[in-house]
Amino acid sequence: MRKLEIERRQFLGSTSDLNGAGAGLAAEYREEVPGVRDDYRRSAEHYRRRHNRFQLTVIVGSIMTSVCTTAAAEQGVWSWLAVALSALVSISAGIISYFKFRERSLSLQQTADAIDLEYQAYKLGIRRYKGLDPDAAFAEFAEEIERVRGEQRKKELQLEQPPEVAQGARTHAAASAPSAP
Numbered sequence: 001m002r003k004l005e006i007e008r009r010q011f012l013g014s015t016s017d018l019n020g021a022g023a024g025l026a027a028e029y030r031e032e033v034p035g036v037r038d039d040y041r042r043s044a045e046h047y048r049r050r051h052n053r054f055q056l057t058v059i060v061g062s063i064m065t066s067v068c069t070t071a072a073a074e075q076g077v078w079s080w081l082a083v084a085l086s087a088l089v090s091i092s093a094g095i096i097s098y099f100k101f102r103e104r105s106l107s108l109q110q111t112a113d114a115i116d117l118e119y120q121a122y123k124l125g126i127r128r129y130k131g132l133d134p135d136a137a138f139a140e141f142a143e144e145i146e147r148v149r150g151e152q153r154k155k156e157l158q159l160e161q162p163p164e165v166a167q168g169a170r171t172h173a174a175a176s177a178p179s180a181p
Contacts, residue, residue, distance in 0.1 A: 026138050033145060037115040040152070044108035051101035054092045061089035100159050107159070111152040118144050 068082035096102075121127045122141040129137045 026142075029142060030138070033115065033119050036145075036149070037112050037119065040108045040112035040115065044105045044112060047101045047105035047108065051096065051105060054096045054101070057092040058089050058096070061085050061092065065089060104156075104159055107152065107155045111148055111155075114148045115145060118148070 065082050065085040068078045068085060072079035072082055118141065122129050122137065125132075125137070128140055128144075132140065
């Protein structure tokens with residue numbers, strides 16, 4: 001596979017020499033877009049699984065804590081188990097809240113879907129690509145893909161900020177936005 005990939009890149013490089021410098025880069029970019037989309041989907045699935053595991057821990061742990069607390073009236077061992085389960089539930093809930101796995105998953109999935117939608121429209125020559133010559137269509141396609149990827153990077157940065165900072169940034173952005181007449 002590696003040998004074929006090297007040969008493909010060499011071929012793309014040689015055709016770019018014949019057809020102008022941008023032709024090989026454009027072909028390479030078009031070939032990379034499905035991989036980028038798939039990377040976003042894999043990451044979204046990873047965060048979704050992680051969120052579901054912690055959420056399941058919170059749900060089952062909460063129920064088991066209640067059961068153990070009730071059983072503790074009969075025997076003392078259950079009270080320690082209830083304490084441990086309660087701690088586990090609290091830690092899991094805190095991790096979910098802090099790392100925002102669900103929000104990350106949703107954002108990545110939306111980005112993957114947007115890239116896929118744009119890729120299909122470009123390949124089929126529909127929507128914004130209808131009637132455009134190949135060079136103009138590719139330029140439009142690349143701009144849109146990079147815009148979507150840029151939005152994803154901004155979302156990731158917002159998810160990294162503490163809630164107070166993110167809220168302050170949204171308030172500042174709303175205050176600096178031009179008001180409607």
